[in-house]
Amino acid sequence: MADSERATPDDDLTRLRRLFLFDAVCEAGGIGQAAARAGRTQPAVSLAIGKLEESFGGRLFERGFGGSELTEEGVILQRRVRRMLDQMERAVANVTGHAGSGTTNPAKICRHLTDTQVRCHIAIANAGSAAEAAQSLGISQPAVHRAARQIEQNVGVSLYRRRVHSVSANPAGVEFARCLSLALYEIAQASEDLAYARGQLTGKVAIGVLPLMPPRLVARAIQRLRERYPAARITVDEGSHARLLRELRMGAIDIIVGGLREPRLAGSVQETELFADPYVVAVRKDHRLARKQSVAARDLADYDWVVPQRNVPRRAVIDSIFARLPVKPLVVVETSSLAMMMAMLVESDCITLLSRSQIREASSGSEMVALELETPEASRAVGFTVRTDWLGTALQQAFVEHLRRECEIRV
Numbered sequence: 001m002a003d004s005e006r007a008t009p010d011d012d013l014t015r016l017r018r019l020f021l022f023d024a025v026c027e028a029g030g031i032g033q034a035a036a037r038a039g040r041t042q043p044a045v046s047l048a049i050g051k052l053e054e055s056f057g058g059r060l061f062e063r064g065f066g067g068s069e070l071t072e073e074g075v076i077l078q079r080r081v082r083r084m085l086d087q088m089e090r091a092v093a094n095v096t097g098h099a100g101s102g103t104t105n106p107a108k109i110c111r112h113l114t115d116t117q118v119r120c121h122i123a124i125a126n127a128g129s130a131a132e133a134a135q136s137l138g139i140s141q142p143a144v145h146r147a148a149r150q151i152e153q154n155v156g157v158s159l160y161r162r163r164v165h166s167v168s169a170n171p172a173g174v175e176f177a178r179c180l181s182l183a184l185y186e187i188a189q190a191s192e193d194l195a196y197a198r199g200q201l202t203g204k205v206a207i208g209v210l211p212l213m214p215p216r217l218v219a220r221a222i223q224r225l226r227e228r229y230p231a232a233r234i235t236v237d238e239g240s241h242a243r244l245l246r247e248l249r250m251g252a253i254d255i256i257v258g259g260l261r262e263p264r265l266a267g268s269v270q271e272t273e274l275f276a277d278p279y280v281v282a283v284r285k286d287h288r289l290a291r292k293q294s295v296a297a298r299d300l301a302d303y304d305w306v307v308p309q310r311n312v313p314r315r316a317v318i319d320s321i322f323a324r325l326p327v328k329p330l331v332v333v334e335t336s337s338l339a340m341m342m343a344m345l346v347e348s349d350c351i352t353l354l355s356r357s358q359i360r361e362a363s364s365g366s367e368m369v370a371l372e373l374e375t376p377e378a379s380r381a382v383g384f385t386v387r388t389d390w391l392g393t394a395l396q397q398a399f400v401e402h403l404r405r406e407c408e409i410r411v
Helices: 003-007 016-028 031-038 042-056 072-096 106-110 115-127 130-137 141-155 171-197 215-228 241-250 297-302 313-323 338-347 356-361 394-410
Strands: 061-064 067-070 160-162 167-169 204-209 233-238 255-259 269-276 279-284 305-307 331-334 352-355 368-370 381-387
Touching: 016 031, 016 042, 016 072, 016 115, 031 042, 031 067, 042 171, 067 072, 072 106, 072 141, 072 171, 115 130, 115 141, 115 167, 115 171, 130 141, 167 171, 171 241, 171 394, 204 215, 204 241, 204 394, 215 233, 215 356, 215 394, 241 255, 241 269, 241 381, 255 394, 269 394, 279 338, 279 356, 305 313, 305 338, 305 352, 313 352, 331 338, 338 352, 338 368, 352 356, 356 368, 381 394
Parallel strands: 204 233, 204 255, 305 331
Antiparallel strands: 061 067, 160 167, 255 381, 269 381, 279 352, 279 368
């Protein structure tokens, strides 16, 4: 079997040519009309639609004398295919700088792309080189290089850095791969939409959780989700804001939950606030400061501190507190781990800045307390971030609603 065949098996749900023809039939209203417009024979288009129906496990068209009419499942797939094509066309327009007609028309360029070209390009961008892309796809390096040359020729712009012994995506190529990944993601979503329409309460939601986010809040939302979707596949990845945002923009995760950025993000992502969660100076419950009826800001300089790393917004608040103290406190640990931060407080006389929800959600519930000390600049908003044009499946939207409700009830 050839490398290109192994890269795009016959049952691959993202067979682009079949999806292109499916869209052509939807637009033309019949297989014959679509075949004429696409320059294909009617039997070839019928065969492509039949294989697509076999892949998705249901009829997409009702065929009659007047043409082909979409079934309910066909309507579901059409919505996702149109979103896929719109994203691919925008990706081509952005990378080429052309949105016009003729040979530079993004729609025409898109319809010359193949699964092998797209998958190899995404793999090169993600893996960092053609050699590693070949290894990840399980095909030969010559096949990857051939696909790279073809997609570059089709698009008409440079997508790669070529050196003597390596090929890697250039910045334009990396962004193009990101947009193509999002486009293909729509077809994975289509499979879940169809399963839901058939009464199958399954699906997947990929959640990114920011450091210092109370995990029990997310856990409760997941548990509520599983009560209705017991077969749901749920992944939770904790990481830095920069990494999770990058994965969100690529379609690797569906939603980020945690503290929102100031100023708020815009453009390709959308942030939604769930609740205000003010910061407080926190200590273990039997700490000497916890027993004081009145705590002054200068008292904070007498104790060691555990702080988050500098890429976390909370660190800026702590630095502003330090700037007003007569003596800068000693920082003994920098960590982005909420569990480590709380452990240090319980096992020592260290101080830190937590949010009220983190103290309330702490295991055992009463190991830490907030000092009666005003920190007027210390506030944050907790919420979730999704892609601006995100269309979640029923399962993914249900998780968002459970998260909203848990925040309303518990916080």
